[in-house]
Amino acid sequence: MKSSRLVSILLLLQTRGRMTAAQLAEELEVSVRTVYRDVEALSAAGVPLYGDAGHAGGYRLLDGYRTRLTGMTAGEAQALFLSGVPGPAADLGLGSVLAAAQLKVRAALPAELRAHADRISGRFHLDAPGWYADGDETPYxxxxxxxxxxxxxxxxxxxxxxxxxxxxxxxxxxxxxxxxxxxxxxxxxxxxxxxxxxxxxxxxxxxxxxxxxxxxxxxxxxxxxxxxxxRLQQGEAVVRLAPGVQLARQTVAGGHTDDEGWTVATVPIESLDHAHAEFLCLGTGVEVLEPPELRARIARTVAELAERYGNSGVPGGD
Structure with a gap:
């Protein structure tokens, strides 16, 4: 992004001193023409930098000019690496220094970059845990x-x-x-x-x-x-999958379509207990062919369910 390049140019010149357009282009992996445009944008934003011509020329910042980024504390620098994940920063006790670090970075940016940073923070939010996770208590x-x-x-x-x-x-x-x-x-x-x-x-x-x-x-x-x-995937099962049925997590290997349009494939399984529960969730959309003990176990479960429910309540039943 252009905004990230502008910040990079600013910090490169601040830490390294004079740099040519070619050196900046090589460092940022862009063209020299792009560097020229970025330098013009920084100048227009009020950053005091100028260029010297000649063999020893290049761009440099006005003597004494420093961004306020150097005023960050060690704690704020640590927190900044978690700036996209405010929840974990708070978990680690770095919530307040994270807020201070973000404020200093924002204050140090030129107006154009500050507006861009505000727009990003208003448009993107990262929430890492899953929907059904309440979060673990971690007092220590x-x-x-x-x-x-x-x-x-x-x-x-x-x-x-x-x-x-x-x-x-x-x-x-x-x-x-x-x-x-x-x-x-x-x-x-x-x-x-x-x-x-x-x-x-x-x-x-x-x-x-x-x-x-x-x-x-x-x-x-x-x-x-x-x-x-x-270690989780310690076995394999051969299954038939109805058209349109997909497995949620297992990696299907060596699948082919049979005469009825079903996919016959070999899938890794964690254990017989785990596979039994997983395949039952697919109902009539899957048939287990191997291993025999898994097929027999699912057949027993289906028979028990049929006996439990019988034909009562089934439309058209006796």
């Missing part, structure tokens, strides 16, 4: 975030799904991840992933830890999700 989120920022060890009581359910853990919190409205802390040793809402007790420690040199939070989370989905 701020304490976990503080330990992440300061490399402090945490002693917690954690509730997991298997027995024993409530266990004590000593964590080295490497980072926080927000996924579909739910907070996770990635922590050593391991590292391993813990749901923040499942922390029952938390005791902060003054003891510090050293983050592993090559740890990359984004790379770890990508690998973790890939492994999670691989």
């Amino acid at each position: 989120l701020s304490a976990v975030a503080d330990a992440v920022w300061n490399n402090r060890i945490l002693d917690i009581v954690y509730r997991r799904w298997r027995v024993p359910t409530d266990v004590e853990r000593r964590l080295e919190p490497y980072g926080l991840v927000l996924k579909a409205g739910r907070w996770y802390v990635v922590a050593g040793p391991g590292p391993r992933t813990y749901r923040v809402d499942q922390i029952l007790q938390l005791t902060p420690s003054s003891e510090e830890f050293t983050l592993p040199d090559h740890f990359d939070l984004a790379a770890y989370w990508t690998a973790y999700q890939r492994d999670f989905h691989a």
Whole structure:
């Protein structure tokens, strides 16, 4: 967008000093002609920059001119990275500094860019959690975030799904991840992933830890999700799908159309219990061919339903 380029030119000149149009064009991956137009727009907006001709020429800002962006505090800079997600910023205790950061950025922009920023904030809003998620109670989120920022060890009581359910853990919190409205802390040793809402007790420690040199939070989370989905899909089923029927989540592989127009395909399944419930939701739009135990289980359920409901209340029944 033009507005983002104008801000980039302003900050490049402020931090690097004199730059030629060619250097700016290479940095911004645009043409030199585009840089000329952007510089004219900045000048028209009241930014005091000028250009010098010659071998040592280029554009630079008037001596002493600084945008007010440099007045941001460390806390506001951290909050700014969450500026598109005000809910999580508030969860982490950064709501007030986020508002202050946005105010400073807005005040530092030329009138043209300020109007554009106001228009974006009025037209776009991000609400990450799903419709049917009430949101998890995370009373210890701020304490976990503080330990992440300061490399402090945490002693917690954690509730997991298997027995024993409530266990004590000593964590080295490497980072926080927000996924579909739910907070996770990635922590050593391991590292391993813990749901923040499942922390029952938390005791902060003054003891510090050293983050592993090559740890990359984004790379770890990508690998973790890939492994999670691989562990979920532990089996396969062969099904027939009626015309127009689609599966909500499963990836269909090797599908072909039979003589009746139904699609015969192999789909991954998490478990017999999960597949049983999923396929029953499709009613008469699906027929399970394999595995035999899943087909037999669905047949028993259908027979039980038929016996329970019988023909009573069915139009045309006896």
